[in-house]
Amino acid sequence: MKQVLCILFTFGLWLLLVAPWPVNAYWADVLVGLVVALLVATLLSHIYPDNPHKALQPRRIFWFLVYVPYFLFYCVQANLDVAYRVLHPDMPIRPGIVHVRTDLTSDMAKTFLANSITLTPGTLTVDILGQDLYIHWINVEGQGVEAHTAVIVKRFEKILRRVFE
Amino acid sequence: MSDLAAEILIAVGLAFDLFGCIGLVRLPDVYNRVQAATKCVTLGTCLILAGTAVYGITGAMSIKAALCAVFLLLTSPVAAHAIARGAYKSGVRLWEGSVIDRYGEEVHPAGPPAERIEPAAQTEHTVAAGREPHE
Numbered sequence: 001m002k003q004v005l006c007i008l009f010t011f012g013l014w015l016l017l018v019a020p021w022p023v024n025a026y027w028a029d030v031l032v033g034l035v036v037a038l039l040v041a042t043l044l045s046h047i048y049p050d051n052p053h054k055a056l057q058p059r060r061i062f063w064f065l066v067y068v069p070y071f072l073f074y075c076v077q078a079n080l081d082v083a084y085r086v087l088h089p090d091m092p093i094r095p096g097i098v099h100v101r102t103d104l105t106s107d108m109a110k111t112f113l114a115n116s117i118t119l120t121p122g123t124l125t126v127d128i129l130g131q132d133l134y135i136h137w138i139n140v141e142g143q144g145v146e147a148h149t150a151v152i153v154k155r156f157e158k159i160l161r162r163v164f165e
Numbered sequence: 166m167s168d169l170a171a172e173i174l175i176a177v178g179l180a181f182d183l184f185g186c187i188g189l190v191r192l193p194d195v196y197n198r199v200q201a202a203t204k205c206v207t208l209g210t211c212l213i214l215a216g217t218a219v220y221g222i223t224g225a226m227s228i229k230a231a232l233c234a235v236f237l238l239l240t241s242p243v244a245a246h247a248i249a250r251g252a253y254k255s256g257v258r259l260w261e262g263s264v265i266d267r268y269g270e271e272v273h274p275a276g277p278p279a280e281r282i283e284p285a286a287q288t289e290h291t292v293a294a295g296r297e298p299h300e
């Protein structure tokens with residue numbers, strides 16, 4: 001079952017990449033796509049998520065659509081922040097690696113949390129060990145795990161829990 | 166009209182790419198540099214791809230540009246994480262102005278691997294130096 005979904009997903013992506021269909025996509029392209037999809041499904045289907053039906057629940061899709069603009073807002077803010085620090089003559093940075101904790105348990109949720117943290121203002125995920133995340137922060141504020149968690153993790157945790165758990 | 170919008174998106178994207186490159190040169194250590202490079206180059210390149218998508222709004226170019234942007238957003242933070250973790254594990258130290266290193270204190274209390282290797286390498290060097298007079 002998982003293999004079949006993996007084949008369909010990979011093959012669908014391939015068809016999008018060889019568009020426009022009547023002009024570029026000859027039968028050879030489609031055939032190569034099928035072979036590659038089969039190969040990927042055979043070798044790598046074990047790393048696909050275990051419960052793909054979750055992705056079709058309207059509640060999760062709704063929160064994912066809320067999450068995307070929310071994330072893009074922080075992403076743009078992150079870029080302006082980096083641009084400010086880099087262009088400022090004195091380079092106002094106060095870097096360090098801090099320790100934060102998350103309540104999320106599923107691998108997918110933690111992956112998205114780590115990726116979101118990396119693309120938001122001043123923070124970069126260095127390592128994840130179970131529920132502990134180690135974050136390189138370009139401008140460390142506050143003291144202690146609780147304070148750092150409140151600033152870095154909490155803003156994504158609520159939405160990601162509704163999407164992935 | 167859509168041409169103008171596409172050109173503005175591409176210009177802003179290029180500006181962010183440039184900030185990322187300036188950050189790569191100016192910031193002091195590998196972790197700060199990875200931060201600047203990842204954030205600015207991801208958004209900058211996504212904006213260039215968005216400009217491309219707007220430019221070819223009716224064709225297959227848009228689909229491909231959008232797909233590339235999604236892949237970039239998913240993979241570039243993973244790459245940054247791998248680089249930072251790999252750098253730490255192979256003994257690259259934080260800049261001396263860094264204020265805190267909980268990762269080093271809690272996960273690598275014996276210090277980064279390079280520090281642990283150093284004495285052994287020194288001994289070998291001494292031995293090698295000691296051999297020279299015999300030859």
